[in-house]
Amino acid sequence: MQLVLFSVFSLLMLAFALGVVLLRNPVSCAMSLVMSFVALAAVFITLDAYFIAVVQVLVYAGAVMVLFLFIIMLLDLREEKRRRVRLSAWVGGGLVVGGFLAALIQVISALPALNVTKPVVSQPLANDVAQVGFALFRNFNLPFQIIGVLLLVSTVGVVLLSKKELK
Amino acid sequence: MPTLAHYLIVSGLLFSIGLGGVLLRRNILIIFMGLELMLNAANLSLVAFSRFNLLADGMPNYNAQVLVFFIITVAAAEVAVGLAIIVALFRAKQTTHVEDLNMLKF
Numbered sequence: 001m002q003l004v005l006f007s008v009f010s011l012l013m014l015a016f017a018l019g020v021v022l023l024r025n026p027v028s029c030a031m032s033l034v035m036s037f038v039a040l041a042a043v044f045i046t047l048d049a050y051f052i053a054v055v056q057v058l059v060y061a062g063a064v065m066v067l068f069l070f071i072i073m074l075l076d077l078r079e080e081k082r083r084r085v086r087l088s089a090w091v092g093g094g095l096v097v098g099g100f101l102a103a104l105i106q107v108i109s110a111l112p113a114l115n116v117t118k119p120v121v122s123q124p125l126a127n128d129v130a131q132v133g134f135a136l137f138r139n140f141n142l143p144f145q146i147i148g149v150l151l152l153v154s155t156v157g158v159v160l161l162s163k164k165e166l167k
Numbered sequence: 168m169p170t171l172a173h174y175l176i177v178s179g180l181l182f183s184i185g186l187g188g189v190l191l192r193r194n195i196l197i198i199f200m201g202l203e204l205m206l207n208a209a210n211l212s213l214v215a216f217s218r219f220n221l222l223a224d225g226m227p228n229y230n231a232q233v234l235v236f237f238i239i240t241v242a243a244a245e246v247a248v249g250l251a252i253i254v255a256l257f258r259a260k261q262t263t264h265v266e267d268l269n270m271l272k273f
Contacts, residue, residue: 002168002169003168003169006169006173007169010173010177013177013181014177014180014181014184017181017184017185017204018184020184020188020197020200020201020204021184021187021188021191021192021197021201026194026196026197029196029197029200030200033200033203033204036204036207037207040181040207040210040211043174043177043211044211044214046169047174047214047215047217047218048218048227049214049217049218049232049235051232052210052214052232052235052236055236055239056210056239059239059240059243060203060207060239060242063243064203064242064243064246067246067247067250068196068199068200068246068250071196071250071253071254072196074254075196075253075254075257075263077194077196077263089190089191090191092190093187093190093191094187096186096190097183097186097187097190100179100182100183100186101179101180101183104175104176104179105176105179108172108175108176108179109172111172114170114171114172114175115170115171115172116170116171116219117168117169117170118168118169118218118219119219119221120225121221121225121226121227122224122225122226123225123226125226125227128227128229128232131226131227131229132229132232132233132236134229135229135230135232135233136233136236139230139233140230140233140237143237147237147240147241150240150241150244151240151244154244154245154247154248155247157248157251158247158248158251161248161251161252161254161255162251162254162255
Protein backbone atom coordinates (compact mmCIF):
# COMPACT_ATOMS: atom_id res chain seq x y z
CA MET A 1 0.00 0.00 0.00
CA GLN A 2 2.77 2.41 0.99
CA LEU A 3 4.68 1.51 -2.14
CA VAL A 4 1.60 2.19 -4.28
CA LEU A 5 1.04 5.61 -2.73
CA PHE A 6 4.73 6.47 -2.99
CA SER A 7 4.86 5.42 -6.66
CA VAL A 8 1.67 7.26 -7.62
CA PHE A 9 2.69 10.53 -5.99
CA SER A 10 6.32 10.42 -7.15
CA LEU A 11 5.24 9.70 -10.73
CA LEU A 12 2.75 12.59 -10.54
CA MET A 13 5.45 14.85 -9.15
CA LEU A 14 7.97 13.91 -11.85
CA ALA A 15 5.36 14.20 -14.63
CA PHE A 16 4.35 17.70 -13.56
CA ALA A 17 8.01 18.67 -13.14
CA LEU A 18 8.56 17.56 -16.75
CA GLY A 19 5.58 19.73 -17.64
CA VAL A 20 7.36 22.75 -16.13
CA VAL A 21 10.35 22.13 -18.38
CA LEU A 22 8.48 21.21 -21.56
CA LEU A 23 5.35 23.41 -21.73
CA ARG A 24 5.59 26.64 -23.71
CA ASN A 25 3.02 28.84 -21.97
CA PRO A 26 4.46 30.32 -18.73
CA VAL A 27 1.07 30.11 -16.98
CA SER A 28 0.87 26.37 -17.74
CA CYS A 29 4.42 26.01 -16.40
CA ALA A 30 3.45 27.74 -13.15
CA MET A 31 0.32 25.61 -12.73
CA SER A 32 2.36 22.49 -13.42
CA LEU A 33 4.81 23.62 -10.75
CA VAL A 34 1.96 23.98 -8.22
CA MET A 35 0.82 20.42 -8.88
CA SER A 36 4.40 19.19 -8.61
CA PHE A 37 4.75 20.86 -5.19
CA VAL A 38 1.46 19.42 -3.93
CA ALA A 39 2.51 15.92 -5.04
CA LEU A 40 5.85 16.45 -3.29
CA ALA A 41 3.94 17.32 -0.10
CA ALA A 42 2.15 13.97 -0.42
CA VAL A 43 5.54 12.23 -0.75
CA PHE A 44 6.63 14.02 2.46
CA ILE A 45 3.57 12.54 4.18
CA THR A 46 4.64 9.03 3.14
CA LEU A 47 7.84 9.86 5.09
CA ASP A 48 5.79 10.85 8.19
CA ALA A 49 6.94 14.49 7.89
CA TYR A 50 3.54 16.09 8.37
CA PHE A 51 4.82 19.49 9.44
CA ILE A 52 7.13 19.82 6.44
CA ALA A 53 4.30 18.72 4.13
CA VAL A 54 1.99 21.42 5.48
CA VAL A 55 4.72 24.07 5.23
CA GLN A 56 5.44 22.95 1.68
CA VAL A 57 1.80 23.47 0.66
CA LEU A 58 1.49 26.77 2.53
CA VAL A 59 4.75 28.38 1.44
CA TYR A 60 5.43 26.89 -1.98
CA ALA A 61 2.02 26.02 -3.41
CA GLY A 62 0.55 29.10 -1.71
CA ALA A 63 2.87 32.07 -1.40
CA VAL A 64 5.65 31.38 -3.91
CA MET A 65 3.32 30.31 -6.71
CA VAL A 66 1.03 33.31 -6.23
CA LEU A 67 4.13 35.46 -6.56
CA PHE A 68 5.14 33.66 -9.78
CA LEU A 69 1.66 33.96 -11.31
CA PHE A 70 1.46 37.60 -10.25
CA ILE A 71 4.75 38.37 -12.00
CA ILE A 72 3.69 36.45 -15.12
CA MET A 73 0.49 38.51 -15.27
CA LEU A 74 2.37 41.73 -14.51
CA LEU A 75 4.88 41.20 -17.30
CA ASP A 76 2.07 40.03 -19.63
CA LEU A 77 4.08 37.07 -20.91
CA ARG A 78 2.59 35.29 -23.90
CA GLU A 79 3.33 31.89 -25.28
CA GLU A 80 6.94 31.79 -26.32
CA LYS A 81 7.69 32.26 -29.96
CA ARG A 82 9.33 29.24 -31.47
CA ARG A 83 12.94 30.19 -31.88
CA ARG A 84 15.61 28.29 -33.64
CA VAL A 85 16.78 25.64 -31.19
CA ARG A 86 20.49 25.49 -30.79
CA LEU A 87 21.50 21.87 -31.17
CA SER A 88 24.75 22.31 -29.23
CA ALA A 89 22.85 23.65 -26.21
CA TRP A 90 20.51 20.67 -26.17
CA VAL A 91 23.32 18.17 -26.64
CA GLY A 92 25.41 19.83 -23.91
CA GLY A 93 22.49 20.07 -21.51
CA GLY A 94 21.44 16.50 -22.18
CA LEU A 95 25.00 15.29 -21.60
CA VAL A 96 25.30 17.11 -18.26
CA VAL A 97 21.91 15.89 -17.02
CA GLY A 98 22.41 12.34 -18.31
CA GLY A 99 25.89 12.13 -16.83
CA PHE A 100 24.63 13.32 -13.47
CA LEU A 101 21.79 10.78 -13.47
CA ALA A 102 24.05 7.91 -14.54
CA ALA A 103 26.59 8.71 -11.81
CA LEU A 104 23.84 9.01 -9.20
CA ILE A 105 22.20 5.70 -10.10
CA GLN A 106 25.56 3.96 -10.12
CA VAL A 107 26.39 5.29 -6.65
CA ILE A 108 22.97 4.38 -5.24
CA SER A 109 23.02 0.87 -6.63
CA ALA A 110 26.59 0.33 -5.39
CA LEU A 111 25.60 1.03 -1.78
CA PRO A 112 23.60 -1.85 -0.25
CA ALA A 113 23.20 0.22 2.94
CA LEU A 114 20.63 2.34 1.10
CA ASN A 115 18.45 -0.66 0.33
CA VAL A 116 16.59 -0.54 3.66
CA THR A 117 12.90 -0.13 4.37
CA LYS A 118 11.59 2.41 6.89
CA PRO A 119 12.70 1.48 10.42
CA VAL A 120 10.05 1.23 13.13
CA VAL A 121 9.92 4.26 15.41
CA SER A 122 9.58 4.03 19.20
CA GLN A 123 6.65 6.46 19.49
CA PRO A 124 3.87 7.38 17.07
CA LEU A 125 4.93 10.25 14.85
CA ALA A 126 1.65 12.17 14.87
CA ASN A 127 3.01 15.06 16.96
CA ASP A 128 6.01 15.89 14.83
CA VAL A 129 5.18 19.59 14.99
CA ALA A 130 6.19 19.50 18.66
CA GLN A 131 9.38 17.59 17.81
CA VAL A 132 10.40 20.02 15.07
CA GLY A 133 9.53 22.90 17.39
CA PHE A 134 11.78 21.52 20.15
CA ALA A 135 14.67 21.11 17.71
CA LEU A 136 14.06 24.54 16.18
CA PHE A 137 13.85 26.53 19.40
CA ARG A 138 16.38 24.61 21.50
CA ASN A 139 19.20 23.57 19.18
CA PHE A 140 18.71 26.08 16.39
CA ASN A 141 17.53 29.21 18.16
CA LEU A 142 20.28 31.48 16.83
CA PRO A 143 19.90 30.34 13.17
CA PHE A 144 16.15 30.84 13.55
CA GLN A 145 16.65 34.46 14.55
CA ILE A 146 19.21 35.00 11.79
CA ILE A 147 16.59 33.71 9.32
CA GLY A 148 14.26 36.41 10.65
CA VAL A 149 16.89 39.06 9.88
CA LEU A 150 17.33 37.54 6.41
CA LEU A 151 13.61 37.86 5.71
CA LEU A 152 13.68 41.49 6.86
CA VAL A 153 16.69 42.24 4.63
CA SER A 154 15.05 40.61 1.62
CA THR A 155 11.82 42.56 2.23
CA VAL A 156 13.76 45.84 2.32
CA GLY A 157 15.70 44.79 -0.77
CA VAL A 158 12.53 44.00 -2.72
CA VAL A 159 10.98 47.35 -1.81
CA LEU A 160 14.15 49.11 -2.91
CA LEU A 161 14.37 47.14 -6.17
CA SER A 162 10.73 47.87 -7.00
CA LYS A 163 11.11 51.64 -6.80
CA LYS A 164 10.64 53.37 -10.11
CA GLU A 165 14.03 55.05 -10.29
CA LEU A 166 17.01 53.87 -8.32
CA LYS A 167 19.25 56.57 -6.96
CA MET B 168 7.59 -0.76 1.25
CA PRO B 169 9.65 1.90 -0.53
CA THR B 170 13.33 1.88 0.40
CA LEU B 171 15.71 4.76 0.95
CA ALA B 172 17.18 4.12 -2.51
CA HIS B 173 13.73 4.71 -4.07
CA TYR B 174 13.45 8.11 -2.42
CA LEU B 175 16.98 9.08 -3.40
CA ILE B 176 16.41 8.09 -7.03
CA VAL B 177 13.17 10.10 -7.17
CA SER B 178 15.02 13.02 -5.64
CA GLY B 179 17.81 12.66 -8.20
CA LEU B 180 15.30 12.53 -11.05
CA LEU B 181 13.59 15.68 -9.78
CA PHE B 182 16.97 17.41 -9.51
CA SER B 183 17.87 16.36 -13.07
CA ILE B 184 14.57 17.68 -14.42
CA GLY B 185 15.19 21.00 -12.66
CA LEU B 186 18.77 21.12 -13.94
CA GLY B 187 17.57 20.35 -17.45
CA GLY B 188 15.07 23.20 -17.18
CA VAL B 189 17.79 25.61 -16.06
CA LEU B 190 20.14 24.55 -18.85
CA LEU B 191 17.68 24.23 -21.74
CA ARG B 192 14.94 26.83 -21.26
CA ARG B 193 15.51 30.40 -22.41
CA ASN B 194 12.77 32.18 -20.46
CA ILE B 195 14.25 33.59 -17.26
CA LEU B 196 11.07 32.86 -15.27
CA ILE B 197 11.10 29.20 -16.27
CA ILE B 198 14.80 29.03 -15.32
CA PHE B 199 13.75 30.28 -11.90
CA MET B 200 11.11 27.55 -11.66
CA GLY B 201 13.82 24.99 -12.48
CA LEU B 202 15.84 26.34 -9.53
CA GLU B 203 12.84 25.79 -7.26
CA LEU B 204 12.56 22.19 -8.47
CA MET B 205 16.23 21.60 -7.61
CA LEU B 206 15.75 23.02 -4.08
CA ASN B 207 12.77 20.73 -3.60
CA ALA B 208 14.83 17.73 -4.66
CA ALA B 209 17.34 18.58 -1.92
CA ASN B 210 14.48 18.84 0.58
CA LEU B 211 13.14 15.44 -0.42
CA SER B 212 16.47 13.69 0.13
CA LEU B 213 16.93 15.46 3.49
CA VAL B 214 13.52 14.34 4.74
CA ALA B 215 14.16 10.81 3.48
CA PHE B 216 17.48 10.60 5.36
CA SER B 217 15.79 12.03 8.46
CA ARG B 218 13.14 9.29 8.47
CA PHE B 219 15.45 6.40 7.61
CA ASN B 220 18.26 7.16 10.10
CA LEU B 221 16.72 6.94 13.54
CA LEU B 222 18.48 8.45 16.54
CA ALA B 223 19.32 6.42 19.65
CA ASP B 224 15.86 7.06 21.16
CA GLY B 225 14.19 5.51 18.14
CA MET B 226 12.86 8.79 16.71
CA PRO B 227 13.66 10.34 13.33
CA ASN B 228 16.44 12.91 13.20
CA TYR B 229 14.48 16.15 13.39
CA ASN B 230 17.56 18.31 12.77
CA ALA B 231 17.17 17.48 9.08
CA GLN B 232 13.57 18.69 9.11
CA VAL B 233 14.69 21.94 10.75
CA LEU B 234 17.21 22.32 7.92
CA VAL B 235 14.39 21.75 5.39
CA PHE B 236 12.38 24.44 7.18
CA PHE B 237 15.32 26.85 6.80
CA ILE B 238 15.74 25.93 3.13
CA ILE B 239 12.06 26.65 2.47
CA THR B 240 12.39 30.03 4.21
CA VAL B 241 15.51 31.00 2.29
CA ALA B 242 13.90 29.84 -0.97
CA ALA B 243 10.88 32.06 -0.32
CA ALA B 244 13.14 35.07 0.30
CA GLU B 245 15.16 34.18 -2.80
CA VAL B 246 12.02 34.02 -4.96
CA ALA B 247 10.88 37.43 -3.74
CA VAL B 248 14.24 39.09 -4.45
CA GLY B 249 14.76 37.25 -7.74
CA LEU B 250 11.33 38.16 -9.09
CA ALA B 251 11.90 41.81 -8.11
CA ILE B 252 15.16 41.74 -10.08
CA ILE B 253 13.36 40.17 -13.05
CA VAL B 254 10.71 42.91 -12.95
CA ALA B 255 13.44 45.58 -12.86
CA LEU B 256 15.16 43.85 -15.78
CA PHE B 257 11.89 43.70 -17.72
CA ARG B 258 11.33 47.41 -17.16
CA ALA B 259 14.73 48.20 -18.62
CA LYS B 260 14.77 45.76 -21.55
CA GLN B 261 11.15 44.63 -22.20
CA THR B 262 12.14 41.00 -22.50
CA THR B 263 12.55 37.89 -20.36
CA HIS B 264 14.44 35.95 -22.98
CA VAL B 265 17.99 35.31 -21.75
CA GLU B 266 19.54 35.47 -25.22
CA ASP B 267 18.35 39.06 -25.53
CA LEU B 268 20.07 39.95 -22.25
CA ASN B 269 23.69 39.84 -23.33
CA MET B 270 25.08 43.13 -22.03
CA LEU B 271 26.65 43.70 -18.63
CA LYS B 272 25.61 47.35 -18.53
CA PHE B 273 22.90 49.29 -20.30
